[in-house]
Amino acid sequence: MDLMMNGKTALVLAGSRGLGFATATELALHGARVVIVSRSEEAIQRAAKELILQVPQAQVVPLAGDVSSAEDLARVYRCIQSECEGVDILVNNCGGPSPGTFLELTDDEVWEQAYDLTLMSAVRSIRHALPAMQKKGWGRIVNITSSSMKQPIPNLVLSNVFRAAVASLTKSIALEVGASGILVNAVGPGRIATERVASLDLVTANETGLSLEEVSAQSASRIPVGRYGTPQEFAKVVAFLASGANGYVTGQSLLVDGGLVSSM
């Protein structure tokens, strides 16, 4: 399928590994020039090399920056502006906020960190990206969230609160910018086989005394399609929504979860 991404510039935040990296790779495969951002200079350079190994014709611009920092995001967008006329495709992604229950997380600071990381990174990034999209009358924004935006996950209160906030932000912005030809959607992963999910499974394994394999098998047995997803399967959905092939879907929150979450 032609996703019509040639000549487009895509920005993928938190693009050095996991879902962000898979998404950047998929967009590059379809011909977009990709700018990837992550905190560590070394990690982002390594990711760029790895991406080019996978997609030899890829144009990749690695930039170091902390997506939860307003200054760093401003700097990232200044770099992009100096090279081209802004971003056509924006994929907002970030690491997961700290785990924990509401009763455990009594410190305001940890809530404020989660707010900056999960919600404000998307708010600030979209604010920077919109003027160029509005000028061109074309844009695609995809916010990567979590299945927690539709159904709370035990022990992840910060994710549950702020991912849902991003879903609502997605709908609000979709209303405001639709007339400029900008489509805004959110995509949430269920259990996708990333390092993050493996580390969560390891925590469960340590708590329950089960092996890591037993924990993953139990978890997979609760998923209708019977397995974890791959980062690439997730990335293909993001790529579709971020493409010219999507012309009329906006303000939607979609899960890529193999049927796991049963909310309406």
Add this chain to the structure above:
Amino acid sequence: MARFTGKVAVVTGAARGIGAATAKLLARDGAAVAVLDMDESSCHDVVSAIRESGGTAEAFSCNVTDSADVSKVFEQVANRFSAVHILVNNAGIIRDNLLFKMTEDDWDSVMNVHLRGAFLCSRAAQQYMVAQKYGKIVNTSSTSALGNRGQANYSTAKAGLQGFTKTLAIELGPFGICVNAVAPGFIVTDMTKETSRRIGVDFDENQRRAAERIPLRRVGRPEDVANVSAFLASDDASYVSGQVIYVHGGGFY
């Protein structure tokens, strides 16, 4: 290789509108398409268009509310194309009326075509899909599922299809079958033309008014929905199941 090469797709209500656009797109990308509608001759235009562009298609007359008819047609499709990989439950009708004027026949006809039709076709298709451990079912819900004046029957049926979608996703997931739904908003078809007629507004005027209330400032085209249905029917969506995607340009506001 095109994304549906070697795949066999069944599209119900495929003679016109969204069904026709979906059948054409699946065929363009390599699927052999069974074009189902009440009246076989009404499928002629779609089948000819597909064949003229070098695709494979065949028309089948099928009353989706009739169990024997559905079984027979799926058998014919499987004989003709040797498998069924993709089912798009799209057949639909409207019998709009305010509740106090709605007849039992208005109610039953709409329930039968959408719900009984999707049930019978999915039940027939799953036999082939489960055996081959592969299948894609795309149901056609609607923004009317969220409530729409004059559509107590249609709204109920379209909301029902969302529950149907989620339940089939759970039951059929272990057999490698993904089940999802699209929920179109205002799409320019004969059906929305009929709605305009009913409410006594010129169709062009109705489209213009609707576009003002849609964030994207335009009404949808059948192809807008077909693109999403085809994506869900493709292996690019191999981990997407139980989802309902609204294709409505951001919805009315």
